[in-house]
Amino acid sequence: MRQIQKVLIEQKTGKKYVVKDVDDDFHTSAGVISSADLKSSKNIVKSSKKENFVMLSPSFPDLWENLQRGPQVIAQKDIGLILAKTGVNQNSIAVDAGGGSGSLCFSLANVCKEVAVYEINPEHFAILEKNKQLLGRSNVLLKQEDVYQGITETEVDLVTLDLPEPWKVVVHAERALKLGGFLVVYLPNLLQLKTFVDSTARTGITVLETLELLERQWKIEDRIMRPEFQMLGHTGFLTFCRKW
Numbered sequence: 535m536r537q538i539q540k541v542l543i544e545q546k547t548g549k550k551y552v553v554k555d556v557d558d559d560f561h562t563s564a565g566v567i568s569s570a571d572l573k574s575s576k577n578i579v580k581s582s583k584k585e586n587f588v589m590l591s592p593s594f595p596d597l598w599e600n601l602q603r604g605p606q607v608i609a610q611k612d613i614g615l616i617l618a619k620t621g622v623n624q625n626s627i628a629v630d631a632g633g634g635s636g637s638l639c640f641s642l643a644n645v646c647k648e649v650a651v652y653e654i655n656p657e658h659f660a661i662l663e664k665n666k667q668l669l670g671r672s673n674v675l676l677k678q679e680d681v682y683q684g685i686t687e688t689e690v691d692l693v694t695l696d697l698p699e700p701w702k703v704v705v706h707a708e709r710a711l712k713l714g715g716f717l718v719v720y721l722p723n724l725l726q727l728k729t730f731v732d733s734t735a736r737t738g739i740t741v742l743e744t745l746e747l748l749e750r751q752w753k754i755e756d757r758i759m760r761p762e763f764q765m766l767g768h769t770g771f772l773t774f775c776r777k778w
């Protein structure tokens with residue numbers, strides 16, 4: 535998969551386009567942007583239909599929106615909380631399993647020094663490899679392995695688990711984490727959560743809290759200012775644990 539080179543935003547409508555090949559002219563519903571303009575350092579370019587486009591280098595959210603999707607991804611609202619509550623930074627080493635489509639692991643890699651990713655399913659692993667190319671991330675180590683068999687990394691700051699049986703990873707996570715490191719488990723179902731919490735008894739993993747985030751967008755248009763009728767409700771429970 536080619537990397538995204540430019541992002542074009544049509545000024546009138548706010549419609550966004552991603553450009554992967556600046557050697558070719560780019561066609562939009564509001565006209566064609568020439569290759570010469572795409573290769574230039576201009577901030578504003580004009581299409582063949584005289585519409586203005588803002589031209590930007592892609593930001594991480596632009597890239598994230600364009601990840602190839604396979605299995606259900608972790609939503610940005612949940613990723614934000616994981617980053618905030620674990621405080622990972624440019625010195626942090628993280629382990630993520632299962633990698634899935636990479637929504638979480640590449641968001642971690644945008645902040646952390648290194649991220650090792652375990653993904654057992656070959657089809658999902660292929661999606662991860664494509665997305666790694668799309669994002670041009672060299673600090674992500676993709677491992678086509680069963681995390682239930684163990685984690686080889688040690689002294690890590692964070693382990694994140696988004697897979698059906700995280701209780702099979704508790705002892706491995708305990709061994710991989712440095713003292714004070716975080717284990718974050720994402721589960722859609724309370725029965726799974728109960729099994730996971732029970733599995734931490736008599737281990738060095740302490741459950742701190744479980745919570746869920748509900749996201750409600752608002753419609754702000756002329757004199758309309760109200761919540762949207764549809765909302766992103768339950769996605770999953772986040773359980774934050776720490777090794778001590």
Ligand SMILES: C[S@@+](CC[C@H](N)C(=O)[O-])C[C@H]1O[C@@H](n2cnc3c(N)ncnc32)[C@H](O)[C@@H]1O
Binds near residue numbers: 632653654658679697
């Ligand atoms: C819901 S997806 C993860 C989505 C991912 N968190 C994201 O944000 O895109 C769950 C993934 O766990 C993988 N998985 C399940 N059991 C596993 C195991 N034992 N070891 C490694 N990966 C596993 C599945 O193949 C699947 O891709």
